[in-house]
Amino acid sequence: MRIMRAEQFNIDRQVEYGTPEQNEAVKSIVEAIRTEGDAALLRLTEQFDRVKLDASSLRVTEAEILAAYDKVDADFLVAIREAAVNVRTFHEKQMRNSWIDMQPDGTMLGQVLRPLKRVGVYVPGGKAAYPSSVLMNVIPAQVAGVPEIVMVTPPSTGGQEGINPYILVAAAEAGVKEMYRVGGAQAVAALAYGTDSIAPVDKITGPGNIYVALAKRAVFGVVDIDSIAGPSEIAVLADDSADASYVAADLLSQAEHDEMASAVLVTASETLAEAVAAEVERQLALLPREAIARSSIDNYGAVLLVDSLDAGIDVINRMAPEHLEVLTADPMALLARIENAGAIFLGPYSSEPVGDYFAGPNHILPTNGTARFSSPVNVDDFLKKSSLIYYSKEALLANGDKIMTLARHEGLEGHARAIEIRLEKEGGK
Secondary structure: OOEEEHHHOOOOOOOOOOOHHHHHHHHHHHHHHHHHOHHHHHHHHHHHHOOOOOHHHOEOOHHHHHHHHOOOOHHHHHHHHHHHHHHHHHHHOOOOOOEEEEOOOOOEEEEEEEEOOEEEEEOOOOOOOOHHHHHHHHHHHHHHOOOEEEEEOOOEEOOEEEOOHHHHHHHHHHOOOEEEOOOHHHHHHHHHHOOOOOOOOOEEEOOOOHHHHHHHHHHEOOEEEOOOOOOOEEEEEEOOOOOHHHHHHHHHHHHOOOOOOEEEEEEOOHHHHHHHHHHHHHHHOOOOOHHHHHHHHHHHOEEEEOOOHHHHHHHHHHHOOOEEEEEOOOHHHHHHHOOOOOEEEEOOOOOHHHHHHHOOOOOOOOOOOHHHOOOOOOHHHHEEEEEEEEOOHHHHHHHHHHHHHHHHHOOOHHHHHHHHHHHHHHHOO
């Protein structure tokens, strides 16, 4: 693992916009779904997934879901159920209510919160199955009160025939009733525009490959989306008190996701830097996904040396990592200065997988430095807000002239006259 000064490392992570060929392919797929519906969906599923379906077999049946329970380990079922409770409990604390503020003059101002009606969740089926992501997408939507949640996932997972049973069980445990065996850009387009078999949704959430990301970007505006997710990333801020084996293991926990994942240690300790670099090499050889993790570490991993923890925090804030672990003697003392991170893990026992799987916070986090301005998926992502204005006659008479002044300064005489006509009729002007 490279050891270098922080100023030598390119902190910026570029948003993946895809190649011209990838963009053109996605544009063609989205247009085909928009204009042809099911016919294109079935054709593209056969072309890209090598699975021939008809319209009647697109939807996953209840019998398939029940059969999936016979294929999962009992300890997985226990773990996923407890994780679901933790995720639900955490997100229930985020729920806000509509409110109305009554003014002495009879005016009422407020905000009305309503859940989205229908949300689509994309669950990838590429290099690995991620049943935990099902919980992270579905449960916040449920807490928000979304009445219709539909899941799409490729008809084969990880190159194996059929949908991974762990994905089906996780979806069932989360309460998903409507699932379809379609994936890729064509599934995103089907959720956005609808087909005869799949009704359109209001919002699409969930990770996927570059084609899924580009398709989400292409349909944004027709529907809302959660984000254009980039490769996973972790930064660890550590001092001499950190255990090098813990740091190395946590860096590799992200590196194994993807060849483009980024794993970075920021430290003022040269001793720790060297120990972690050596430990990463030792642990790499033991990973089943060694080739993926090694590519990530070689191309996007680094140990960054800084002069002090304060300087390290400056680096972290510029980096705005998806995951940040603080492994220092007193991590709480540093928290106030950390401004940009999708999720912050404090102390040696708060390893990143604790948050990814079980503790309760959402693991769908802003990537590519977007933690500077965006947040983890949360209940608010599935709520829409309407402003409420009930202006009283007294308030209009008192403030009408000011409203007309502002309208006329913007050259909008029609706006001003909409007020003026009321003042003349109601106020005797």
